[in-house]
Amino acid sequence: MSSFISAFKPILVALVVIAGFETAVMAVRRPNDVERSNFLTLGYLRPEVHRLIVNEKLRAFGWSSPDVIQVGDSTGFYGVNSDIVTDQLGGLRYVNLSCCANMGFDGYHAVAHFMLRQNPSIRAVVLYISAFNFVSMDIDGSFAQPIQNSFDSVLSYVMPPSLALREEILKAVYGSARTSSANPELGRKLEFIRHHNGWLAEDDLRLSGKTRDDYWHTQCGPELSIVWRDVDRRLFDKIAGLAALTAGYNAKLVLMVQPLPCPFAGEAFAAVRRGLDRLRSTYPNLVVTPADVFSSLPRDLFSSFPHLRIGSEITNSQRVARAVAQGLGQPLSQSANAPAGPDSTFPIADRNTPLTWGDDRFDQAAWKTDGVSIVRSREGTRFTELKSFGRHSVATRVERIEPNVAYIISAVVKPDPNRAIWLEVSDATQPNDYGRVFFDIDAQTSIRFGDVIDVDIEPLPEGWFRCWFSMRFQGTSIALNVMMARKWSLEYAGDGASSITIRKAALRIGARLRADN
Amino acid sequence: MTFNSYIFLFVFLPGVLAVYSFLRETRYVNWFLSAASLVFYGFAGPIYLVPLLFTCVFDYIIGRLIDPDRKNEYRKPLFILSLVAQLGLLATLKYAGWLAGVVNDAAGWFGLAVSLPALALILPPGISFYTFHTISYTADIYRRKFKPHDSLIDYITFVAFFPQLVAGPIARASALLPQLAAKRPPITWAQAESATWLICWGLYKKITLADNLGQLTALIGDRLTPGDVQGGMGLLFAYAFAGQIYCDFSAYTDIARGVAKLFNVELTRNFATPYFATSPSDFWHRWHISLSTWLRDYLYIPLGGERHGRIKTLRNLAITMFLGGLWHGAGIGFVIWGLYHGVLLVAYRVLRIEENIVRFLGKGVGTVVAIVLMFHLVCLSWIFFRATNVQLFPALASIGALLSGRIMEWPLLRDFGYGLLLYGLPLFLTEPLAYRQGKEFVDLYDGWSWPTKTLAYIFVFYGVVMLGARQQSEFIYFRF
Numbered sequence: 001m002s003s004f005i006s007a008f009k010p011i012l013v014a015l016v017v018i019a020g021f022e023t024a025v026m027a028v029r030r031p032n033d034v035e036r037s038n039f040l041t042l043g044y045l046r047p048e049v050h051r052l053i054v055n056e057k058l059r060a061f062g063w064s065s066p067d068v069i070q071v072g073d074s075t076g077f078y079g080v081n082s083d084i085v086t087d088q089l090g091g092l093r094y095v096n097l098s099c100c101a102n103m104g105f106d107g108y109h110a111v112a113h114f115m116l117r118q119n120p121s122i123r124a125v126v127l128y129i130s131a132f133n134f135v136s137m138d139i140d141g142s143f144a145q146p147i148q149n150s151f152d153s154v155l156s157y158v159m160p161p162s163l164a165l166r167e168e169i170l171k172a173v174y175g176s177a178r179t180s181s182a183n184p185e186l187g188r189k190l191e192f193i194r195h196h197n198g199w200l201a202e203d204d205l206r207l208s209g210k211t212r213d214d215y216w217h218t219q220c221g222p223e224l225s226i227v228w229r230d231v232d233r234r235l236f237d238k239i240a241g242l243a244a245l246t247a248g249y250n251a252k253l254v255l256m257v258q259p260l261p262c263p264f265a266g267e268a269f270a271a272v273r274r275g276l277d278r279l280r281s282t283y284p285n286l287v288v289t290p291a292d293v294f295s296s297l298p299r300d301l302f303s304s305f306p307h308l309r310i311g312s313e314i315t316n317s318q319r320v321a322r323a324v325a326q327g328l329g330q331p332l333s334q335s336a337n338a339p340a341g342p343d344s345t346f347p348i349a350d351r352n353t354p355l356t357w358g359d360d361r362f363d364q365a366a367w368k369t370d371g372v373s374i375v376r377s378r379e380g381t382r383f384t385e386l387k388s389f390g391r392h393s394v395a396t397r398v399e400r401i402e403p404n405v406a407y408i409i410s411a412v413v414k415p416d417p418n419r420a421i422w423l424e425v426s427d428a429t430q431p432n433d434y435g436r437v438f439f440d441i442d443a444q445t446s447i448r449f450g451d452v453i454d455v456d457i458e459p460l461p462e463g464w465f466r467c468w469f470s471m472r473f474q475g476t477s478i479a480l481n482v483m484m485a486r487k488w489s490l491e492y493a494g495d496g497a498s499s500i501t502i503r504k505a506a507l508r509i510g511a512r513l514r515a516d517n
Numbered sequence: 518m519t520f521n522s523y524i525f526l527f528v529f530l531p532g533v534l535a536v537y538s539f540l541r542e543t544r545y546v547n548w549f550l551s552a553a554s555l556v557f558y559g560f561a562g563p564i565y566l567v568p569l570l571f572t573c574v575f576d577y578i579i580g581r582l583i584d585p586d587r588k589n590e591y592r593k594p595l596f597i598l599s600l601v602a603q604l605g606l607l608a609t610l611k612y613a614g615w616l617a618g619v620v621n622d623a624a625g626w627f628g629l630a631v632s633l634p635a636l637a638l639i640l641p642p643g644i645s646f647y648t649f650h651t652i653s654y655t656a657d658i659y660r661r662k663f664k665p666h667d668s669l670i671d672y673i674t675f676v677a678f679f680p681q682l683v684a685g686p687i688a689r690a691s692a693l694l695p696q697l698a699a700k701r702p703p704i705t706w707a708q709a710e711s712a713t714w715l716i717c718w719g720l721y722k723k724i725t726l727a728d729n730l731g732q733l734t735a736l737i738g739d740r741l742t743p744g745d746v747q748g749g750m751g752l753l754f755a756y757a758f759a760g761q762i763y764c765d766f767s768a769y770t771d772i773a774r775g776v777a778k779l780f781n782v783e784l785t786r787n788f789a790t791p792y793f794a795t796s797p798s799d800f801w802h803r804w805h806i807s808l809s810t811w812l813r814d815y816l817y818i819p820l821g822g823e824r825h826g827r828i829k830t831l832r833n834l835a836i837t838m839f840l841g842g843l844w845h846g847a848g849i850g851f852v853i854w855g856l857y858h859g860v861l862l863v864a865y866r867v868l869r870i871e872e873n874i875v876r877f878l879g880k881g882v883g884t885v886v887a888i889v890l891m892f893h894l895v896c897l898s899w900i901f902f903r904a905t906n907v908q909l910f911p912a913l914a915s916i917g918a919l920l921s922g923r924i925m926e927w928p929l930l931r932d933f934g935y936g937l938l939l940y941g942l943p944l945f946l947t948e949p950l951a952y953r954q955g956k957e958f959v960d961l962y963d964g965w966s967w968p969t970k971t972l973a974y975i976f977v978f979y980g981v982v983m984l985g986a987r988q989q990s991e992f993i994y995f996r997f
Binding site for chain 2: 007008010017155163
């Protein structure tokens, strides 16, 4: 024994020191199981998105005693607004823990298990998935195993408490701008997720015009209808696993499937129906309406094949609420058929709403130019970039904005083919409130940042385009900036020739999408 | 199953050690060790066991047949048969698909309609390593330097011994087989503690240094695009990969040595502060030593070595390094890498570069300059080794741009440079210490006081917990 102690003295002393430090961290910091996990990679200069979302959801809601939780892929992450479901369920608290398909079913299972262990209040687990899972469950880049290791395995119990300090230490060592969570846009999204019980408003790349048409023909085929013949039977085993898990906690498993953007045809439906019927007879706690599995909605309600466009989640969330209420034998609230509350609705583009502000005199003093020359003509105002390095933009200020009202900000433009346009609005009194959209009119795509709600490009006659986005403001005064862009670059040396022509910039109050739209 | 996986560290290794301790004095110990090794290897895919077992059984039989004591007149043809079989298997599995692609591409350039079928064969991990294990066995028997072994199980244990099966060090039968065949005494606590350090230090190098430098290499590599040549980016790429591959491969060797030590088996060293080499010849005495000595003993010397005049010596060097490059993998980059090292060996020998530097600058400064020069020449070779076809020319062009005074954008230099400094720092601190003592850093441990050892363990533990890369990756040399 003495030779063992003598030989292993360095290791034993090191273990004592480490144990002492870890105990101290546990006592002082009291990290929970999510903070005390190895889940985030936090790599140097390596942004991570999906893991941060899963981590944030579990950190924020892991011990929040919800009544109903939702797990699954991004269809439900964007497509189910927890606040609407909670409202419809008469106060039963609904938390959306969906993230992304690359969590894999084992990842959904691990998250559900983690939540069920920590929250005896849970009465139902909603598995919200894409219908595509019935055809193929193969996904690339799955991170199911890290989720299992971190939150649903023996390993999760033996993680050192000092892991809770890791993010701070890495920020200090790397410099906060070089960590995986350094992206301020992602920070905003995580805040939104926390604020909305796990839901994130759809933020896909917006496709417009021919690009959108081509996209749908690629996704749904030339006939714009989906033909699926075979069924991936592995899915039934995974659903069975979740049904058994939830049964063990006396909870229901509600299976919800995202509607498809194109009508469905094929033999797969019958096989799915038979499979689900078999599962229901084995697991009485499984709630599913097989007829809903391959339902479809108009394509306009989708931003992409898997995702509902913002606004469409209202009726979809009500659909989920109905299914959960049915499963739990819970009556729907009185407000179930009324439009959802103001915080749950979003404006859509509507040129018939009252004009709040509009201007086409960009050569007036109200507009400040930067790096551009202006020539006014009958058809509009032509901005030509100067050869200087920097931004090439015009900006103005708009007053008398009504706080917390969703506005549509638009510009009618005709750019040169090699130039794109950024529209940027910032709240004059709240520097952190801003919205910025990159409109690539050549590609017919737009990308939104900040607090922008929805966005699109609408073609107008004679080569003009109406670029618009919607957004709310906290203050009463905003700064509007129209900027030229070369590729992505906002700052560049102009060529002295490229230009955009603007006919008009405007602000309108957004039309609310009602539940019955 | 990799050394840095939970299942290896917390299930497989403790389990095998426990059963091994129980069976150690029985004749079943090597049955168990060979079975455990096959399980370890089979984790990558049971199909990989087929070529491994074929190699073992085939060369065991050949070894018996070419036993010098049996006076077999077919010794030479049988030995050649063994070489053809082993190298043929290696070539088929490793190079056939690549060669077919090269031939088809080349034919296409000349407008010929040649289309060899592209074989999509699975490449068993570590096949290059175990093929060299077995060749050393039959070659030593053929050269009457080693007696064939009676027990097939002992022989399988030697070829498949799991600590060194997948990425070496390349074991000689004469060194390893007698150790494995003998009844080994239990290890002492002091040996166990020393083995523990080897494993811990290896894990730290792999998880914290190699994997992070690997991610940095990939990030820098993403910036090597034909349309955007940033002066010096290729050099940063080479520095990052130089750190990654050294930490990765030497980590594997450290862990392999540590694990083998737990079974009271000593594996050969594979590294000796290689980036302090002053010449190509010195480099190959310090880098992947088990491969370079294998190539020397079984290729360079049989080719004639230095025995037939200067020209043939240079030719033999070039052939040896070319084949050494090809041993690493099927790809033009490996071929160029090997040839480049062959050219370096020849150039240093012909031009006496190292001696001239020292003569011109004096021993102190001259040695430093020779080390810096050799390090950069090695770094340049790593570009061929690591860069993809798309990255190769931008990497070289970026070094050219640097030489003409154009340097990359400051934010890129700052961020990539800081990452390199951060994860290279442990090497900057430990390698000079090891170099001064003529050892590897991991071997300095035995001379430390216990408080220093304690601090080292605490450093390694928190180094992995806080800074270790979370996305587990394979060891680079598993592919070879």
